[in-house]
Amino acid sequence: ASGQATATLASTAAEVKTLSILTPAFLTNTAAVTFTPVKLVFGGVSSSLATSVCNSLSVSSAGLNGTPGNILSTTAISLDGGAIGAFYSDAACSSGITSVTLAAGSPTVNIYYLATTTGSATLGASAAGLTSASLPITVVSGSGSVWWTWVSGTSALNDLGNYGAP
Secondary structure, X not given: OOOOOOOOOOOOOOEEEEEEEEOOOOOEEEEEEEEOOOEEEEEOOOXXXXXXXXXXXXXXXXOOOOOEOOOOOOEEXXXXXXXXXXXXXXXXXXXXXOEEEEOOOOOEEEEEEEEOOOEEEEEEEEEOOEEEEEEEEEEEOOOOOOEEEEOOOOOEEEOOOOEEOO
């Protein structure tokens, strides 16, 4: 139709941008365009864990490229620790949780995970309107700090498969 135009505007991050439109009569119109987070992502934890270690990790709302972005409204996130462990709200892993709340205006909530059994599992986080996060993990026995296989004269391999000085 006369006087109408169509455009596509996209962003890979959760953000607010101002869109300015200049008309043929040199009138400028502006509009705020809000790009909301589209998915959840896990951060701060390795995919190799040891039993009996309370691991710190985070769940963030993110744009398409995985960059964390502020959530616009308070959002409940359901957590699934798989069959080999559980999520906790504290660094001592003493207060078990199955959900957390991501506050409006915040991109990230910090949580903890404690594996009690060796094996493989997939950690999950889900919330209405966002693509769920998943993190495959492998859990081995031990604390992750016991060095048990010498590789050379100056480094060793620990029970998580990490190299370093004993």
